[in-house]
Amino acid sequence: MNNVAAKGHRAFYVKLKMLLQTVALPIVVYILMEILARTLSGKGVLSSSADVKNLLRTLILTFCFALALNANFPLGRMDLSAGAQLYMGCIIGGNIAIQLGLGGTGVLIFSMIVGSISGMVVGTAFVTLRILPMVLGLGMTLIFETISFSAFNQQGLMLYGKKGMDVLSDTGYILIFAAIMIIAVTYFFSFSTFGFRRKAIQGSQRLASDFGINIYWNCIQCYLIAGALFAASGVFKTAYQGALIPVLGMSSNGAVFTYMFPMMIGIWVGSFTNSPVLGIFIGSVSLSIFRIGLTKIGLDETWQSLVVFFLWLFFMVYRFNSPKIAYHKKRKARIAEAIIAEQELDAALAGKGA
Amino acid sequence: MHSNNFTKMRSMSGLSLSDKFAVIKNNRFVFTALPFFLLLVVIVFFGATTDNFFGATVLTGIFNQAVIFATLAISVSLIYTAGNLDISIGSAMALCSILAANIYISTGSVVLMIISSIALGIVLMSINSTLSTVLNVKAATVGIVMMQIYSAIRETLLGNDAKIVVSYKMSESLESGFRPIAFILFFLLVFIVYTKTPVGRKTRFYGGNANAAIQAGISKVSLQYIGFIICGLGVGLTGIFSLIRTSGVTITTGDGMGMNVMLATVLGGMSIFGGAKSNSYAGLIGALTVAALNKGLLMIGVSAAIVQGVRGLIFLLIIYLSSERQATLPSRQQF
Numbered sequence: 001m002n003n004v005a006a007k008g009h010r011a012f013y014v015k016l017k018m019l020l021q022t023v024a025l026p027i028v029v030y031i032l033m034e035i036l037a038r039t040l041s042g043k044g045v046l047s048s049s050a051d052v053k054n055l056l057r058t059l060i061l062t063f064c065f066a067l068a069l070n071a072n073f074p075l076g077r078m079d080l081s082a083g084a085q086l087y088m089g090c091i092i093g094g095n096i097a098i099q100l101g102l103g104g105t106g107v108l109i110f111s112m113i114v115g116s117i118s119g120m121v122v123g124t125a126f127v128t129l130r131i132l133p134m135v136l137g138l139g140m141t142l143i144f145e146t147i148s149f150s151a152f153n154q155q156g157l158m159l160y161g162k163k164g165m166d167v168l169s170d171t172g173y174i175l176i177f178a179a180i181m182i183i184a185v186t187y188f189f190s191f192s193t194f195g196f197r198r199k200a201i202q203g204s205q206r207l208a209s210d211f212g213i214n215i216y217w218n219c220i221q222c223y224l225i226a227g228a229l230f231a232a233s234g235v236f237k238t239a240y241q242g243a244l245i246p247v248l249g250m251s252s253n254g255a256v257f258t259y260m261f262p263m264m265i266g267i268w269v270g271s272f273t274n275s276p277v278l279g280i281f282i283g284s285v286s287l288s289i290f291r292i293g294l295t296k297i298g299l300d301e302t303w304q305s306l307v308v309f310f311l312w313l314f315f316m317v318y319r320f321n322s323p324k325i326a327y328h329k330k331r332k333a334r335i336a337e338a339i340i341a342e343q344e345l346d347a348a349l350a351g352k353g354a
Numbered sequence: 355m356h357s358n359n360f361t362k363m364r365s366m367s368g369l370s371l372s373d374k375f376a377v378i379k380n381n382r383f384v385f386t387a388l389p390f391f392l393l394l395v396v397i398v399f400f401g402a403t404t405d406n407f408f409g410a411t412v413l414t415g416i417f418n419q420a421v422i423f424a425t426l427a428i429s430v431s432l433i434y435t436a437g438n439l440d441i442s443i444g445s446a447m448a449l450c451s452i453l454a455a456n457i458y459i460s461t462g463s464v465v466l467m468i469i470s471s472i473a474l475g476i477v478l479m480s481i482n483s484t485l486s487t488v489l490n491v492k493a494a495t496v497g498i499v500m501m502q503i504y505s506a507i508r509e510t511l512l513g514n515d516a517k518i519v520v521s522y523k524m525s526e527s528l529e530s531g532f533r534p535i536a537f538i539l540f541f542l543l544v545f546i547v548y549t550k551t552p553v554g555r556k557t558r559f560y561g562g563n564a565n566a567a568i569q570a571g572i573s574k575v576s577l578q579y580i581g582f583i584i585c586g587l588g589v590g591l592t593g594i595f596s597l598i599r600t601s602g603v604t605i606t607t608g609d610g611m612g613m614n615v616m617l618a619t620v621l622g623g624m625s626i627f628g629g630a631k632s633n634s635y636a637g638l639i640g641a642l643t644v645a646a647l648n649k650g651l652l653m654i655g656v657s658a659a660i661v662q663g664v665r666g667l668i669f670l671l672i673i674y675l676s677s678e679r680q681a682t683l684p685s686r687q688q689f
């Protein structure tokens with residue numbers, strides 16, 4: 001009986017430790033940036049309601065984009081057309097919603113629908129043509145940029161000054177949307193049949209296929225979900241900036257590289273609790289706090305980018321070398337144990353001899 | 355091997371239409387010839403449909419447009435052949451241009467300008483290679499992170515002015531003499547390294563099967579360093595080409611270049627994942643095709659946006675025709 005209780009306690013402590021490991025990152029980042037900001041500029045990181053609002057706005061667009069990248073990334077599919085899907089969703093879906101006189105929620109829903117259709121087109125092209133995902137992404141970027149650039153008289157999407165768009169910048173609205181996304185995407189990726197199949201494909205595509213899983217349909221579903229999330233990120237970005245100006249020349253895929261860092265941090269943090277969605281949320285929160293902290297310190301955007309990208313580089317160096325570091329740590333511990341054992345043996349032998 | 359391919363093509367009478375298509379598509383001669391055929395089709399089509407496609411001005415325009423992408427694409431050929439990717443070359447090129455422009459403005463020496471650009475290109479690419487080989491970060495990841503870092507440095511260096519301008523006279527003098535000669539010499543250097551030296555052979559072998567190559571005693575580190583140093587040479591040279599083309603450097607110099615180079619390389623018939631099917635001239639063919647297509651479509655009155663869309667469609671079609679269709683979905687863990 002006692003044994004069962006002890007096991008239960010141990011499991012609880014392990015879970016608690018995992019949870020603390022997961023939530024520790026934003027807390028550590030916040031404390032660090034708060035100290036730095038107060039020391040260097042005399043202001044706190046979140047000293048006004050505007051700061052909180054900015055944090056949430058940055059957070060939601062980072063979270064949605066990083067979450068969308070994660071739909072395909074762990075399966076060996078790096079989608080370089082992500083930025084172009086964002087433009088497609090926002091410009092076409094957003095403008096349709098505005099013309100129909102729908103408010104901010106309408107823009108968000110319509111953009112997500114067109115975004116998911118764009119994602120589905122990429123997914124269908126992928127399973128039909130079987131071209132490498134990165135290469136397909138380049139081609140689809142060229143096509144989608146042409147469509148989004150030419151649509152609606154090359155005006156892009158203008159949300160600034162439009163009626164009913166304030167809701168997209170509302171703190172409560174953003175929080176509710178983030179909560180819905182966490183619950184919905186966690187369900188899709190971790191608890192639904194689609195999610196189980198996706199995990200099986202992630203393990204081995206060949207085995208999953210032999211087991212009867214339709215790997216092609218699952219792939220299209222992944223692209224579809226990703227497309228909707230890219231568009232959602234785009235809508236919040238447009239609401240933040242006021243307008244989304246259409247681009248050509250593959251400029252849209254810059255976003256893929258920008259949001260890859262929060263996704264990678266998220267996957268790492270999520271590995272503590274086996275929940276990549278929560279991890280990506282935590283990663284996005286941490287990076288958003290870090291960015292706001294750097295602004296408070298007084299660094300301009302280019303210096304902020306330099307700091308963030310150097311941090312990314314150090315993170316990647318750590319991640320790629322962590323097995324080696326762990327191996328050396330274990331080796332050191334083993335050697336230390338052996339030395340202690342040897343000393344104890346020597347002491348015991350010396351005691352016997354005496 | 356050659357006769358085997360021909361035998362296969364001759365004995366297709368009993369096959370279905372899709373199987374016949376697959377046999378033709380997967381034939382190695384079709385794979386090799388397709389990019390050349392596409393370039394020929396583009397040239398013949400626009401030669402026939404436009405008034406002055408073969409005029410000196412148009413051809414010079416195509417060369418001017420292609421030379422920057424082609425030099426960069428040729429320079430990354432060894433990196434791609436080894437199965438690596440690096441999309442930071444555009445941002446690195448911009449840094450080379452900035453240094454070269456500043457050196458020229460402060461010293462007035464063209465020789466110093468060229469040497470400094472090439473030296474910086476080699477240093478930057480060596481940093482990328484070191485991160486990949488010594489610190490074990492995958493080359494593709496290094497490329498993505500360093501692209502962002504180099505872009506941020508470019509913006510910091512250019513500051514509020516957002517551009518550096520150099521003498522137009524100097525640019526013009528280098529355009530006609532130095533540029534074509536430097537381009538041809540660089541192409542020949544890469545071609546010789548690729549086809550006539552053990553480095554090229556070993557890199558192809560390594561790109562095709564890294565484990566087998568390592569088991570055979572091939573050093574990954576030295577191959578990678580050689581590939582990146584040659585790439586650095588090309589990046590430095592392209593920095594000069596870019597500087598003299600626009601007589602300056604702006605905040606957008608090098609933007610999207612890594613992606614465009616990847617596009618040109620793949621369009622030229624090379625796999626971005628390397629191996630035996632790789633070559634050193636794919637980038638040149640791809641860059642010429644893209645430049646000719648852009649120029650031709652603009653000459654017949656197609657808007658820049660539509661030109662891009664057409665380029666995307668042709669790109670996907672060519673890739674589909676020139677790549678082997680897998681039974682399962684193609685994937686590759688990049689990180």
